[in-house]
Amino acid sequence: MMTRFQAQQPSQWSVTSLCQLAVVLCAGVHATTAAAEESIRVGIIGLDTSHAAAFMKLFNNADAADHVPGCRVVAAYPQGSPDIESSVSRVPQYTQLMEEAGVEIVDSIDDLVAKVDAVLLESNDGRVHLEQVAPVFAAGKRVFIDKPLAASLADAIAIFKLAEEHDTPVFSSSGLRFGAATQAVRAGSVGKIYGASTYSPCSLEATHMDLAWYGIHGCEALYTIMGTGCQQVTRAHSDDLELVTGVWDGGRIGTFRGIRAGKGGYGGTAFGEKGIVEAGGFDGYRPLVVEIATFFAGGEPPVEAAETIELFAFMEAADESHRRGGVPVTIAEVMETATAEADKRLAALGAE
Numbered sequence: 001m002m003t004r005f006q007a008q009q010p011s012q013w014s015v016t017s018l019c020q021l022a023v024v025l026c027a028g029v030h031a032t033t034a035a036a037e038e039s040i041r042v043g044i045i046g047l048d049t050s051h052a053a054a055f056m057k058l059f060n061n062a063d064a065a066d067h068v069p070g071c072r073v074v075a076a077y078p079q080g081s082p083d084i085e086s087s088v089s090r091v092p093q094y095t096q097l098m099e100e101a102g103v104e105i106v107d108s109i110d111d112l113v114a115k116v117d118a119v120l121l122e123s124n125d126g127r128v129h130l131e132q133v134a135p136v137f138a139a140g141k142r143v144f145i146d147k148p149l150a151a152s153l154a155d156a157i158a159i160f161k162l163a164e165e166h167d168t169p170v171f172s173s174s175g176l177r178f179g180a181a182t183q184a185v186r187a188g189s190v191g192k193i194y195g196a197s198t199y200s201p202c203s204l205e206a207t208h209m210d211l212a213w214y215g216i217h218g219c220e221a222l223y224t225i226m227g228t229g230c231q232q233v234t235r236a237h238s239d240d241l242e243l244v245t246g247v248w249d250g251g252r253i254g255t256f257r258g259i260r261a262g263k264g265g266y267g268g269t270a271f272g273e274k275g276i277v278e279a280g281g282f283d284g285y286r287p288l289v290v291e292i293a294t295f296f297a298g299g300e301p302p303v304e305a306a307e308t309i310e311l312f313a314f315m316e317a318a319d320e321s322h323r324r325g326g327v328p329v330t331i332a333e334v335m336e337t338a339t340a341e342a343d344k345r346l347a348a349l350g351a352e
Contacts (some may be wrong), residue, residue, distance in 0.1 A: 006140040010261055039072040040296050045109060045115035046123030047078040047094040048087040051146055051285070052073045055120055058289045060101060066286050070293045073120075075104045077112045079132075081125040084207065104343075105177040109135050119143040120297040126208055130159055134349060143332050144292045145172040147220070148212040151309060153334060154341035157303035159348060160305040171301035172308055174220040176200070178265060178287035182279045190272025196225040196255045198268030198280040200257025202242050210322070211315040215242060215258040217266060221280035223311045224247075224252045224268045230310060232328045234319035247328075313338070 003157030022080060022299060024075065042059065046050050056073040058066060078095045080088035106112050113119070119136050121129060126148040136143045149172035150156040163170045176182070185193065199220030204210055211219055229249040236243040242258035259265075291302045310331065317329040 004313040007076055007208065038070075040070060040118055040293075041075075041116045042071050042073045042118050042296065043106075043112040043121060044073060044076040044098075044103075044120045044122050045079065045136075046121065047076055047098065047238055048080040048090045049094075049124040049146070050090075051123055051188040052076070052120070052122040053094055054102065054285050055097065055122070055289055055292075056101060059104070059293070060103075060288060064209055068286065068289045068293050071118070071296055073098075073103055075106050075112050075115045077106050077109055079123055079128070081123075081207075084125055084205065087124045094198065098201065109175075113141055117141065120292070121145040126155070126212060126326060130155050130162070130345065133170070134162060137162055137168045137170075140166065140168050142169050142296055143230060146297065147172065147174045147216050148208060150312065151208040151212060152341075153209075153309075153312045153338040154345060156309055156312040157338055158344035158349075159343045160309060161342060162349075163305075167244050169295070169301055171305075171328045172297060173291075173301045173303050174217045175285050175288040176280065176282055176292060177216045177224045177303065179221070179279070179281045180284045180287070181277065181281055181342045182221055183287075185225050185270045185277060185279045187226075187274065189274075190270060190277055191274040193225060193227075193252070193272050194271060196268060196279070197257070197272040198222040198225070199257040199259060200266045200280075201264040202260055204260075208318050209258075209312075209315050211244070211310070211318055212260065216311075216315070217282075218256050218258065218268070218280065218314060219244075219311060221266070222254050222267060223307060223314070225268070225279055226252065228307050229312045230254070230314055230331055232330045233314055233321055234326060234328045235321040237307060237322050244314075246319075257268065286341065306345050309335075 059071045059073050061067055077096045078091050080091040082088050118140050121133055129150055130143055168336055198218045198221045202215035205213035230246040234245045240261035244256045246254045267284045270277050270279045273289050296309045313331045313334050316334045320329040
């Protein structure tokens with residue numbers, strides 16, 4: 001069916017029709033402008049991981065079925081770590097991808113922070129996160145720090161202390177936390193949790209805690225199910241796997257199996273008062289990105305700092321157990337040592 005404007009010839013358009021057309025066109029421009037203004041401007045630090053590209057596409061591809069509305073990536077600062085080959089080799093391709101998507105590439109973190117409302121810290125190397133996030137906190141911009149939050153427990157503690165000092169909200173998480181089955185267990189679908197066992201790939205990187213580089217996925221799922229309250233950790237190690245056992249308050253036991261040989265994958269089992277169910281699977285990046293968008297819009301951090309810090313203490317205690325030949329190591333012990341080190345690192349950061 002033709003519209004009234006299509007039915008008329010240009011020479012027959014009246015002044016009234018032209019005014020009506022102008023109103024329609026202006027309304028469309030204003031609607032588009034308003035939508036753009038309503039989007040939270042997001043900046044990315046670090047272009048050495050596939051997460052940077054995946055998250056950008058979920059935010060920016062408005063016509064995609066899995067689009068996450070409310071945010072738009074507008075700028076990115078590329079950075080890789082020259083001593084991690086898998087990091088530095090990815091920077092050119094992801095920089096090009098961002099440019100092709102219309103994302104501005106900037107020369108510094110300070111330039112980035114000035115152009116955005118919130119930040120995705122995506123650098124694959126957890127060692128650089130404390131230094132990179134400092135100017136973001138100073139500017140009061142909300143930030144999501146991708147896994148691993150840090151390369152050590154001390155840096156993890158320092159990051160949250162610095163965020164508190166600047167009163168700036170922050171959270172970190174693996175996407176494994178927000179799998180539907182895992183979240184259902186967290187919400188009480190099987191009642192009280194008596195124990196859990198999770199697994200994930202666990203490749204190692206010499207610059208990070210053994211479990212932080214990739215085993216953090218399965219450890220994050222374990223903590224989503226079990227919550228805080230781990231008291232001691234024991235680790236068994238071979239070239240093919242890690243087997244880490246934590247004893248929680250009340251005698252509850254949680255285990256993580258890190259896979260390096262045979263078929264890999266993500267999953268696990270939760271043992272509850274009402275049932276035994278599968279949990280710990282990966283449902284893609286979108287559930288995490290939805291949580292990030294809600295957080296950037298002013299929501300509370302979906303993962304408490306205390307839980308993320310204890311997760312890192314669990315991984316540090318596992319490393320210490322390995323160094324001592326597989327004996328149990330308490331969470332309290334590694335927390336005391338790391339907290340003192342965190343204060344030193346913050347002092348050094350302030351002196352730079």
